[in-house]
Amino acid sequence: MKRTLILAAALLVAAACGQKAVNLQDKLTVNDKQIDALIAQMTLEEKVNMLHSKTNMSSAGVERLGIADMNYADGPFGIREEGQPNGFMSAGWTLDSATYFPTGSALAATWSEELAYKYGTGMGKEARLRGKDVILGPAVNIQRLPVGGRTYEYLSEDPILSAALALEYTKGCQDEGTAVCIKHFAVNNQETNRGSVNAIVDERTLREIYLKPFERAIIEGGAMSVMPAYNKVNGDYCSENEHLLNEILRGEWGFKGFTVSDWGGTHSTMGAMLHGLNVQMTGSNYLGQPVIDSIATGALTEAMVDEKVKEILRVRLAIEAVPADVANTVMTSQPASQQIALQVAQKSIVLLKNEGVLPIKADVKKIAVIGQNAVLKTQSGGMGAGVKALYEVTPLEGITKRAGAGVEVVYAPGYKNFPGIFRWGRPAGAAPDPLEAAAIDEPADPALLEQAVALAKEADLVLFFGGTNKSIETEGSDRKDIKLPCGQEELVQALRAANANLVSVLVSGGPTDLQVLEPASPAIVQAWWNGTEGGTALAQVLFGDIAPSGKLPFTFPVKLEDSPAYALGNFPGSNAGGDLFSLMFRPDVMAMSPQERQKLIDSLPKPESHYTEGSLVGYRWFDTKAVKPMFAFGHGLSYVNFNYGPMSAKASKEAVKVSFELTNAGEMEADEVVQLYVNRVNSAVEWPAKELKAFKRVTLKAGETRKVTLEVSLNDLRYWDVDAAQWKLENGELELLLGSASDDIRQKATVNI
Ligand code: BGC
Numbered sequence: 001m002k003r004t005l006i007l008a009a010a011l012l013v014a015a016a017c018g019q020k021a022v023n024l025q026d027k028l029t030v031n032d033k034q035i036d037a038l039i040a041q042m043t044l045e046e047k048v049n050m051l052h053s054k055t056n057m058s059s060a061g062v063e064r065l066g067i068a069d070m071n072y073a074d075g076p077f078g079i080r081e082e083g084q085p086n087g088f089m090s091a092g093w094t095l096d097s098a099t100y101f102p103t104g105s106a107l108a109a110t111w112s113e114e115l116a117y118k119y120g121t122g123m124g125k126e127a128r129l130r131g132k133d134v135i136l137g138p139a140v141n142i143q144r145l146p147v148g149g150r151t152y153e154y155l156s157e158d159p160i161l162s163a164a165l166a167l168e169y170t171k172g173c174q175d176e177g178t179a180v181c182i183k184h185f186a187v188n189n190q191e192t193n194r195g196s197v198n199a200i201v202d203e204r205t206l207r208e209i210y211l212k213p214f215e216r217a218i219i220e221g222g223a224m225s226v227m228p229a230y231n232k233v234n235g236d237y238c239s240e241n242e243h244l245l246n247e248i249l250r251g252e253w254g255f256k257g258f259t260v261s262d263w264g265g266t267h268s269t270m271g272a273m274l275h276g277l278n279v280q281m282t283g284s285n286y287l288g289q290p291v292i293d294s295i296a297t298g299a300l301t302e303a304m305v306d307e308k309v310k311e312i313l314r315v316r317l318a319i320e321a322v323p324a325d326v327a328n329t330v331m332t333s334q335p336a337s338q339q340i341a342l343q344v345a346q347k348s349i350v351l352l353k354n355e356g357v358l359p360i361k362a363d364v365k366k367i368a369v370i371g372q373n374a375v376l377k378t379q380s381g382g383m384g385a386g387v388k389a390l391y392e393v394t395p396l397e398g399i400t401k402r403a404g405a406g407v408e409v410v411y412a413p414g415y416k417n418f419p420g421i422f423r424w425g426r427p428a429g430a431a432p433d434p435l436e437a438a439a440i441d442e443p444a445d446p447a448l449l450e451q452a453v454a455l456a457k458e459a460d461l462v463l464f465f466g467g468t469n470k471s472i473e474t475e476g477s478d479r480k481d482i483k484l485p486c487g488q489e490e491l492v493q494a495l496r497a498a499n500a501n502l503v504s505v506l507v508s509g510g511p512t513d514l515q516v517l518e519p520a521s522p523a524i525v526q527a528w529w530n531g532t533e534g535g536t537a538l539a540q541v542l543f544g545d546i547a548p549s550g551k552l553p554f555t556f557p558v559k560l561e562d563s564p565a566y567a568l569g570n571f572p573g574s575n576a577g578g579d580l581f582s583l584m585f586r587p588d589v590m591a592m593s594p595q596e597r598q599k600l601i602d603s604l605p606k607p608e609s610h611y612t613e614g615s616l617v618g619y620r621w622f623d624t625k626a627v628k629p630m631f632a633f634g635h636g637l638s639y640v641n642f643n644y645g646p647m648s649a650k651a652s653k654e655a656v657k658v659s660f661e662l663t664n665a666g667e668m669e670a671d672e673v674v675q676l677y678v679n680r681v682n683s684a685v686e687w688p689a690k691e692l693k694a695f696k697r698v699t700l701k702a703g704e705t706r707k708v709t710l711e712v713s714l715n716d717l718r719y720w721d722v723d724a725a726q727w728k729l730e731n732g733e734l735e736l737l738l739g740s741a742s743d744d745i746r747q748k749a750t751v752n753i
Contacts, residue, residue, distance in 0.1 A: 024222030076137025078387030120172020131327025152509020156553030157618030184229030245276025359544025371465030381470030398535025444487025640666020
């Protein structure tokens with residue numbers, strides 16, 4: 001009853017604001033009659049059997065009624081290697097190598113809705129080849145902390161950019177017949193204590209920042225399933241959060257599909273049953289026999305179970321099960337998807353700085369490639385987001401191939417790499433690799449440094465590869481700082497002293513502290529963890545075959561302490577805790593009884609994370625507080641200059657529209673990502689200094705001019721009025737700021753709305 005009322009209220013608000021009340025979720029109800037008939041034939045045991053895991057990556061159907069199991073796959077950058085039924089250990093298959101797509105922040109750096117859609121289709125297609133129904137992705141939480149262990153998995157610090165890409169990924173994937181399971185709902189912005197932390201966030205910030213990407217993917221994209229996060233939001237675990245799951249997701253957004261807890265993230269039978277969870281992953285200690293027992297005592301009703309089963313069956317019937325004799329008959333990774341991975345990588349690379357060193361000049365005959373990140377494969381590691389790729393072109397391979405016979409490419413490791421707790425690729429107990437550091441802040445190794453400097457002296461150009469790796473940036477922990485590890489700073493200074501013709505290439509998923517590297521580097525490139533064809537794309541950009549066109553999806557602060565959660569002392573919080581996921585899969589914990597396990601979980605510290613910076617996340621903070629970043633949100637240079645003609649702006653009852661002419665003043669084809677920000681003039685409501693509201697990637701031939709139009713729906717200019725508990729539009733003056741980056745505004749105009 002409550003849900004129906006909220007939904008009706010939401011539709012009224014939508015109608016009052018002229019919003020089209022089209023909700024793709026409604027498509028999921030077309031089979032409801034058939035589903036009711038199926039449920040009528042099921043025993044209570046069969047129904048409850050659908051509410052928890054069957055294997056580590058599946059939940060049960062009902063064979064006798066022709067209802068197939070639901071098969072899940074991680075997500076989000078490639079279909080994960082097939083694991084054993086009871087865990088993540090490799091199943092040892094040979095046809096399960098998948099395409100490794102560029103990671104989340106790389107996809108976001110393309111600012112391309114078109115590529116996000118294609119990316120989704122690639123994921124969706126490969127999922128079908130592997131017999132999977134649901135991809136555990138996209139991962140769309142806002143990048144709140146520069147140190148965030150999953151920054152590389154997530155898209156961006158901005159809700160508009162993240163929402164647009166989340167929507168297209170969802171559409172692309174589901175158009176291929178694979179459901180998405182959008183994650184992690186919600187406010188999962190830190191790995192520190194992720195299994196127990198209570199994120200305390202005000203309602204306006206929640207709506208305007210943290211929920212936006214989910215909202216669009218669900219309403220406009222029809223996302224069929226949702227993964228509640230490990231953490232708590234405002235007091236309740238996400239997997240049993242009435243406000244998030246029942247009031248907002250189902251009530252206001254009209255979600256008709258099903259929710260799947262994050263692995264080990266279900267916490268009680270009653271909480272989960274009453275407050276919005278459909279499937280416990282993994283285990284059955286809450287949504288198995290205890291449900292049947294609770295019905296017997298009258299605490300729960302069978303009708304509640306029916307409702308949950310119905311929501312699961314809506315997706316089961318919408319997604320055609322892949323027949324067992326068709327699944328896994330060809331290699332998961334297919335050339336068409338590899339091409340998509342290449343296209344995304346090509347458009348994601350961000351040229352942060354360039355004092356004329358790039359593109360590589362024709363007179364460069366010897367290149368010294370320095371740094372282990374040039375040979376690092378980034379497909380695996382990082383826990384859930386690892387991919388067993390069919391192949392991966394490293395930067396060194398890409399550069400060597402592109403350089404061809406006329407250019408000598410020499411390589412030195414330069415520094416030791418930090419292997420972290422997962423010691424990627426190395427069997428436990430094996431002798432340490434001499435190129436592995438014992439600690440992340442181990443200083444530069446004198447012998448490696450000397451060898452690298454000697455190569456740098458003899459070369460025409462030095463390409464220094466720094467950054468992090470997937471042990472440093474990983475699910476399960478946050479970085480302790482954003483410093484470049486293992487003596488990279490000392491090394492880059494020594495290289496610069498040896499050869500002024502130097503380019504620094506950052507191979508990482510999140511931002512790094514560049515206070516030492518930046519002055520030492522005439523050119524800097526952010527190359528990401530860029531998928532199966534990452535090295536190919538990077539070489540094309542470095543040699544000038546294509547112009548760089550990626551734009552930063554997050555701010556590079558000068559130093560960590562400048563970023564909002566640090567400046568306000570909101571992170572790291574006080575109570576240290578553990579990673580629930582790692583805990584659940586520890587052999588001694590797996591051997592415990594459910595009761596003992598729960599006792600252990602209950603004994604974990606109860607940390608809180610206060611979001612007092614409100615909506616001032618990322619550039620919103622830096623702009624509003626006038627703190628200069630190292631590189632601003634939206635920043636990214638090209639090999640050409642773009643001229644922005646005068647902007648005309650018009651406001652109607654539905655939207656604000658701006659038009660202008662964009663010219664590629666250079667000598668090669670290039671893409672520009674035009675960005676429109678708004679600033680409210682004399683507003684009675686509190687706003688950040690400016691907010692991104694629209695963007696477009698435009699490809700222009702050398703010398704070409706094109707008219708570009710951007711539109712912002714008035715709905716997207718509304719704010720969440722906490723007292724009225726609804727979206728409201730504030731009339732008044734709006735300053736429109738059009739530019740090439742958040743700190744590079746080229747045209748301004750004012751309209752009244
Ligand atoms: C992660 C999820 C992932 C799941 C299954 C969890 O640890 O948080 O993102 O989908 O494991 O691998």
